Amino acid sequence: MNAHCEPRPIIFQPAGKADILRLLTCKGKMQQALFRAARVARQAAGMDAVKLRGVIEISNYCQKSCDYCAIRPQNKEMVRYRMPVDTILAITEEIVAEGISTVFLQSGQDPKSDAIVYEAIPRIRTLGVNVLLNLGEKSRETYARYVAAGADSYILKFETSDPNLYAAIVGTPLAKRLECARWIQEVGMKLGTGNIIGLPGQTLDTLAEDILLAQEMQPNFVSSSPFIPNENTPLERLNMGDLQLTLNSIAICRLLFPNALIPAVSALEKICKGGQLLGLQAGANVLTINFTPKDFRDKYAIYSKERFVVSLDHAQATISGAGLQIR
Numbered sequence: 018m019n020a021h022c023e024p025r026p027i028i029f030q031p032a033g034k035a036d037i038l039r040l041l042t043c044k045g046k047m048q049q050a051l052f053r054a055a056r057v058a059r060q061a062a063g064m065d066a067v068k069l070r071g072v073i074e075i076s077n078y079c080q081k082s083c084d085y086c087a088i089r090p091q092n093k094e095m096v097r098y099r100m101p102v103d104t105i106l107a108i109t110e111e112i113v114a115e116g117i118s119t120v121f122l123q124s125g126q127d128p129k130s131d132a133i134v135y136e137a138i139p140r141i142r143t144l145g146v147n148v149l150l151n152l153g154e155k156s157r158e159t160y161a162r163y164v165a166a167g168a169d170s171y172i173l174k175f176e177t178s179d180p181n182l183y184a185a186i187v188g189t190p191l192a193k194r195l196e197c198a199r200w201i202q203e204v205g206m207k208l209g210t211g212n213i214i215g216l217p218g219q220t221l222d223t224l225a226e227d228i229l230l231a232q233e234m235q236p237n238f239v240s241s242s243p244f245i246p247n248e249n250t251p252l253e254r255l256n257m258g259d260l261q262l263t264l265n266s267i268a269i270c271r272l273l274f275p276n277a278l279i280p281a282v283s284a285l286e287k288i289c290k291g292g293q294l295l296g297l298q299a300g301a302n303v304l305t306i307n308f309t310p311k312d313f314r315d316k317y318a319i320y321s322k323e324r325f326v327v328s329l330d331h332a333q334a335t336i337s338g339a340g341l342q343i344r
């Protein structure tokens with residue numbers, strides 16, 4: 018659907034928690050109006066062109082024990098790896114050859130991969146692309162070293178704004194995570210953050226608070242991701258997060274963060290074929306293409322062993338299906 022010929026939106030700008038709660042659960046005509054308003058806001062902000070990122074999953078070692086995540090150390094089924102710098106560079110060349118201008122390094126929270134990252138970033142930068150990181154909670158000094166090496170942005174999701182729920186599921190304090198997010202901004206990186214939708218014990222009120230917390234954090238990127246049950250984790254028997262709630266959350270975020278990069282995450286496609294297209298139609302404007310080679314990728318099963326792996330072809334088809342262009 019092309020935002021250029023959208024009718025005028027009938028949705029008002031959400032002004033507080035009551036509005037967010039109302040929009041989170043909207044259905045039918047109201048939901049379509051919400052998505053239309055989100056697309057209009059995206060277009061008005063000049064954010065219609067879809068940003069592509071190329072992700073490389075550089076290590077699946079992790080210090081944290083998040084109940085939803087398969088790379089938690091308690092998962093003894095997981096074969097661990099740390100990618101050598103030369104492999105990261107070779108993959109970066111593939112990303113650059115596809116014309117993608119952001120290389121996204123993701124890993125478990127793995128202090129031993131920091132040396133690899135410090136060495137890889139300046140070498141990636143010589144290829145003329147930006148470096149986005151998603152490596153977990155680090156010291157302020159480590160974040161500053163990433164910046165000195167040439168990184169310009171960092172994703173650290175708060176996962177849930179409920180401190181009790183966060184502590185119960187992740188096992189560490191939410192306050193620590195939020196402190197890290199502040200450090201990321203203070204050392205000069207753009208911040209991406211967001212939540213997981215569908216965690217046990219989460220309520221609609223929590224989801225509205227998630228959006229309000231994101232507003233306080235003033236991020237450059239914001240995501241709403243559905244929970245995906247993952248083999249060999251304490252939450253493996255839970256249902257997937259709700260697609261409609263996730264799409265509504267994306268659209269509300271677009272209204273509240275018109276200038277933000279908002280991903281249509283691969284987990285949407287895992288929930289339903291065409292889920293990322295629905296994400297773009299709800300106001301998202303980022304797709305992340307997975308460039309991790311298969312032998313490593315199979316060991317990075319954060320969205321279940323049968324996760325949806327986003328290829329460039331899939332991303333291009335999804336973007337043209339949404340009537341949008343690549344940035």
Ligand code: SAM
Pocket residue numbers: 079085086087088123124125126151152153154172173174176212213242243244245246247284319320321
């Ligand atoms: N270790 C880093 C951190 O703590 O931010 C980054 C890597 S972590 C694997 C990346 C993200 O994956 C997490 O922020 C979390 O939101 C998401 N994630 C992991 N397992 C998930 C699941 N089963 N369902 C939905 N999201 C999940």
